[in-house]
Amino acid sequence: MKAGIFSLVLAYVLSQFYRAFLAVMSPVLIADLGVSAADLADASGVWFLAFAAMQIPVGIALDRVGPRLTSAVVFGLGAGGGAALFAVATSGQEVTQAMALIGVGCSPVLMANYYIFARVFSARVFGTLAGVVIGVGSFGNIASSLPLAVALEVFGWRGSLWVLAGISLAVAGLIALLVRDPASLPPGPRGSLMDILRIRALWFIFPIMAVNYLPAAGLRGLWAGPYFADIYGLDAGGIGRVTLAMGVAMVLGNFAYGPLDRVFGTRKWLVFGGNALACAALVALWALPLQGVAFAVVMLAAVGFFGASFPMVMAHGRAFFPPHLVGRGVTLMNLFGIGATGLAQVYTGHLNATAASPQAGYVAIFGFFAVALMVGLSVYLFSRDRTD
Numbered sequence: 573m574k575a576g577i578f579s580l581v582l583a584y585v586l587s588q589f590y591r592a593f594l595a596v597m598s599p600v601l602i603a604d605l606g607v608s609a610a611d612l613a614d615a616s617g618v619w620f621l622a623f624a625a626m627q628i629p630v631g632i633a634l635d636r637v638g639p640r641l642t643s644a645v646v647f648g649l650g651a652g653g654g655a656a657l658f659a660v661a662t663s664g665q666e667v668t669q670a671m672a673l674i675g676v677g678c679s680p681v682l683m684a685n686y687y688i689f690a691r692v693f694s695a696r697v698f699g700t701l702a703g704v705v706i707g708v709g710s711f712g713n714i715a716s717s718l719p720l721a722v723a724l725e726v727f728g729w730r731g732s733l734w735v736l737a738g739i740s741l742a743v744a745g746l747i748a749l750l751v752r753d754p755a756s757l758p759p760g761p762r763g764s765l766m767d768i769l770r771i772r773a774l775w776f777i778f779p780i781m782a783v784n785y786l787p788a789a790g791l792r793g794l795w796a797g798p799y800f801a802d803i804y805g806l807d808a809g810g811i812g813r814v815t816l817a818m819g820v821a822m823v824l825g826n827f828a829y830g831p832l833d834r835v836f837g838t839r840k841w842l843v844f845g846g847n848a849l850a851c852a853a854l855v856a857l858w859a860l861p862l863q864g865v866a867f868a869v870v871m872l873a874a875v876g877f878f879g880a881s882f883p884m885v886m887a888h889g890r891a892f893f894p895p896h897l898v899g900r901g902v903t904l905m906n907l908f909g910i911g912a913t914g915l916a917q918v919y920t921g922h923l924n925a926t927a928a929s930p931q932a933g934y935v936a937i938f939g940f941f942a943v944a945l946m947v948g949l950s951v952y953l954f955s956r957d958r959t960d
Contacts (some may be wrong), residue, residue: 576751580639580685581708582743583647586736587678589720590651591619591789594671595797595815596720599808600729607664608956609798613921615668616794620914622675624907628765630680631903635646635896638753648744652737659733664682676738682709684751690890690898691754695960699839699887703830706883710742710823713792717819721812768893768901776955777889781905783825783948784847787854787941788879789913789918791872792818795937802930804865814869821873825880832884833959839888840957845882847949850879854942861935882909891958916944 594616601607619878626646633642645666654673661667683707689701723732768774791799796815800806806814829846852873860867886905893901920937927933 576640577685577688579743579746579750580643580681580688581705583643583651583678583681583747584685584705584709585712585715586651586740586743587681588709589716589736590655590671590674590712591616592713592793592815592819593716593720595740595792595794596717596808596812597724597729597793598797599811600724601667601800604729605661605663605667607667608854608925610921610925611664611667613794613924615671617662617914617917617921618668619671619675620789620910621633622672622914623679624911624914626676626679626951627683627903627907627910628900631900634680634683634687634899634903639680639687640751640753641888643680643684643751644744644748646680647677647747648741650674650679650769652677652741652744655733655737655740659730659737666955669770682706683899683906686886686890686902687899688754689828690893690902691895695891696834698890699833699884700830702883702886703826703828706880707823708829710819710826710880713822714816714819717816718809718812721808722778724808753888765900765904768897768904771892772960773892773956774889776951777885778905778908780843780847780948780952781885781889781908783944784843784885785882785909786913786916786944787850788818788822788876790916790937790941790948791875792822794917795920795924795934797871798924799934800865802867803934804868805860806865814872815863817869818872818876821876822880825877826883828877829881829884831886837959838957839884839891839959840952840955841882843888844949846878846881846884848947850875850877851942851949853878854938854945858935858938858942861931861938885909887960888955888958891960916940 594612598612651671654677657673658670661670685705686702712829731820760811766946796847800814802810832842836842853871920940923936924933927936
């Protein structure tokens with residue numbers, strides 16, 4: 573089981589890489605293919621939307637087929653095939669198609685880990701294990717910063733994509749060889765998504781699930797690159813360094829959140845407090861968008877660290893799921909988180925494209941993320957706390 577989890581974590585490292593690498597690649601793609609920042613926002617948004625659209629079928633497959641075949645087949649065909657398609661892209665439309673296919677490929681790997689944790693391990697450590705997986709997976713976020721900038725200089729962007737296609741196919745093979753499906757549940761009710769939606773406690777958790785990941789994903793995965801290029805004139809190397817700082821903060825945040833529910837005896841207030849601090853950093857960027865590179869990096873790092881509450885929100889919701897609905901439950905929550913992020917990527921691309929100036933565009937983006945988080949926190953305030 574440990575070897576299988578290791579292979580799934582490797583796939584999740586690549587998933588984190590793929591959702592964030594456009595921020596560093598954006599200057600090269602804009603120069604080589606003639607695409608715009610709005611085109612890349614659409615491509616990034618499509619990755620998240622394709623990922624989100626797969627969550628319902630992935631949840632059903634996890635409960636009925638198991639994590640091994642679900643992850644190996646979908647990741648191999650989607651991530652490996654999508655990276656290959658990206659490597660031969662000649663237009664923004666083809667980049668978007670490739671990103672959609674990669675999003676489909678990455679859709680099962682984190683939930684496969686969570687499914688195994690929920691079925692095999694004690695519920696008490698679900699939040700810790702969930703945080704560790706995202707923390708380790710976030711090294712893919714780091715790899716998509718300065719290391720990717722170096723790879724682009726050495727191999728070019730097409731060569732780098734071919735390497736990624738090969739790595740993705742190799743990891744899919746490892747999943748097929750190493751993952752072991754949990755033992756089947758005894759005969760009993762199969763349930764449906766409607767059974768999950770009838771759990772009233774989840775209604776107040778879904779909104780924070782929809783917005784807690786949204787600012788960090790949008791800024792680290794897409795807007796950090798254009799922001800530092802347009803406002804401060806940084807090149808790919810400079811963007812790689814500043815996004816590396818945010819990526820490291822996200823890694824540390826995921827590891828920090830994991831065990832804290834057992835330390836403080838609460839999940840709700842841990843999530844609420846962390847996201848309130850992330851919201852404060854967004855408000856600072858909204859109010860002071862030209863304060864300087866150092867200030868911007870510190871605020872983005874704060875958004876990354878304090879906004880790394882995704883596994884804790886997942887653990888909060890997981891505490892209300894019956895065993896036979898775990899697969900569909902965690903993927904439904906992921907649908908809210910990833911789907912909202914995809915829509916936000918597209919919407920912020922529109923905000924940037926229609927702004928009167930680059931500065932006004934980024935002010936609008938920071939403001940949107942801050943307000944979205946405020947709304948999610950306002951609803952979450954009425955949620956019911958639960959630990960295992």
